[in-house]
Amino acid sequence: MTESTKRPDTVRLQRIAKGFWESAAFMSAVELGVFTAIANGSNTIESAAAALKIEPVNAERLLTVLTAMELITRNDEQFSNTADVDRFLVEGKPTYAGPWMLFSKPRWETWGNLTEHLKVPAAEQRVLGMYDDTFTVERAREYHEATYSIGMGAARRFHRQVDLSGRTKIMDLGGGSGCYCIIGAQQHPGLRAEVLDLPPVVVVTREYLKDNGVENEVIATACDFTRDALPQDADVAIMASNLPQYSRPIIADVVQRVYNALLPGGEFHLIGEMLDADGCGPIAPALWGLSEAVSHSTGLAHSVSDCADYFTAAGFKQIQIDEFIPDTLTRISGTKPD
Ligand SMILES: C[S@@+](CC[C@H](N)C(=O)[O-])C[C@H]1O[C@@H](n2cnc3c(N)ncnc32)[C@H](O)[C@@H]1O
The missing domain is CATH 1.10.10.10 (Winged helix-like DNA-binding domain superfamily/Winged helix DNA-binding domain)
Known part of the structure; x- marks a missing residue:
C-alpha cells in the first residue's frame, strides 16, 4: 500500500x-x-x-x-x-541556552486552559497583552534572563548578515536585553544605540548594558512603541521577536511610524516569527500567534506577505526578505529613500 x-x-x-x-x-x-x-x-x-x-x-x-x-x-x-x-x-x-528552553514554562498552567482563552471576546483583549500592569521589574528580569541566553547568538548572526559600518545610530524597538545594540556597539566604534522598551524592562536593559561595558554607547529609554514618539536621529531601526504580539493594523502603524522617524537613507530590519506567504506554516510562528490568545492581546501570526505589504505601504524601498532562523524567524528589511 x-x-x-x-x-x-x-x-x-x-x-x-x-x-x-x-x-x-x-x-x-x-x-x-x-x-x-x-x-x-x-x-x-x-x-x-x-x-x-x-x-x-x-x-x-x-x-x-x-x-x-x-x-x-x-x-x-x-x-x-x-x-x-x-x-x-x-x-x-x-x-x-537553558533559560530560553524554560521561557514558556511560567505559562504552563495557562496553556492548559487554552479553550477558555479562545472563548474570550474581542472586547476583553488588551493592546499590551501579557505586558500589562502585572509585568514588573522582577518579572522582566526573569524574562530577559531567558531572552538574553538566546538573543546574544541571534544578535551575532544579525551583525554577520548586516554590515552597519558607516551608520551612526540604531533605535531598537522592544530591544529587551539590548543584545542587538550591545553587539552593534562592540563591533562598530562610534555607533550609538537606543533601546526602546516598556518602563519595567529598561531597568533590566541598563543592567545588561553595564555588564557588557556599553553603557556609554547605548542608552535605554522607556517607550511603548505602539503609541509613543520614536527618536528622530537614527539611521537604523531594528525590531526583533515581538511581531505576533500585535494585530495587523498596529504593526502596519508601527512600520509607518518607524519610516517617518528614520533619517533619509536609513534602514529598517524587522525580525519576526513570520508565516510563509501561503499562511500554512511553519509551526513555530503559528504557535507564537496562538500564544497571544493566552495573553488576551490582539496579536496573531503575520505572514511574510503581510509584512512586505506593511513595508510597501509605509514607503520603504529595496524591500528584501531573508531567512533568519530556519522555520522560526524571518528578517524583512527596507530602506527609506534619501
Ligand atoms: C521576546 S522579547 C525580544 C527582545 C529583543 N528584541 C530580542 O530579540 O532579544 C520582546 C520585547 O518586546 C518588548 N515590547 C513588547 N511590546 C512593546 C511595546 N509596545 N513597546 C516597547 N517594547 C515592547 C518587550 O518588553 C520585550 O522586551
Whole structure:
C-alpha cells in the first residue's frame, strides 16, 4: 500500500495529544541538569541518578524518554548528548541556552486552559497583552534572563548578515536585553544605540548594558512603541521577536511610524516569527500567534506577505526578505529613500 492509499490510523494524533508530556520531560531534564551531568561523565542510570539526586528508577524513566526523543543517544549502559544538546544545554558553556528552553514554562498552567482563552471576546483583549500592569521589574528580569541566553547568538548572526559600518545610530524597538545594540556597539566604534522598551524592562536593559561595558554607547529609554514618539536621529531601526504580539493594523502603524522617524537613507530590519506567504506554516510562528490568545492581546501570526505589504505601504524601498532562523524567524528589511 502506498502512503496515500494507506488507511489512516491514530498514531500521529496520539503523539500530538501527548506532546505536553514530551515538553515536560525536556524541561525537567533542563531543570535537573541532566545534560550537564552527562557531559560531566555521570552518564549511566546509576551515576546520573546520584548526580541529579533522584531515584535510579526515575533516572531510568527520564533517560529512556530523552533517548526516544533523540536528545541523547544510548550505547549499552552509557548515554551521550547529541550535538545540539551538547552545544546549548550544558551549563557553563557560553552557548548555554537553558533559560530560553524554560521561557514558556511560567505559562504552563495557562496553556492548559487554552479553550477558555479562545472563548474570550474581542472586547476583553488588551493592546499590551501579557505586558500589562502585572509585568514588573522582577518579572522582566526573569524574562530577559531567558531572552538574553538566546538573543546574544541571534544578535551575532544579525551583525554577520548586516554590515552597519558607516551608520551612526540604531533605535531598537522592544530591544529587551539590548543584545542587538550591545553587539552593534562592540563591533562598530562610534555607533550609538537606543533601546526602546516598556518602563519595567529598561531597568533590566541598563543592567545588561553595564555588564557588557556599553553603557556609554547605548542608552535605554522607556517607550511603548505602539503609541509613543520614536527618536528622530537614527539611521537604523531594528525590531526583533515581538511581531505576533500585535494585530495587523498596529504593526502596519508601527512600520509607518518607524519610516517617518528614520533619517533619509536609513534602514529598517524587522525580525519576526513570520508565516510563509501561503499562511500554512511553519509551526513555530503559528504557535507564537496562538500564544497571544493566552495573553488576551490582539496579536496573531503575520505572514511574510503581510509584512512586505506593511513595508510597501509605509514607503520603504529595496524591500528584501531573508531567512533568519530556519522555520522560526524571518528578517524583512527596507530602506527609506534619501
Ligand atoms: C521576546 S522579547 C525580544 C527582545 C529583543 N528584541 C530580542 O530579540 O532579544 C520582546 C520585547 O518586546 C518588548 N515590547 C513588547 N511590546 C512593546 C511595546 N509596545 N513597546 C516597547 N517594547 C515592547 C518587550 O518588553 C520585550 O522586551
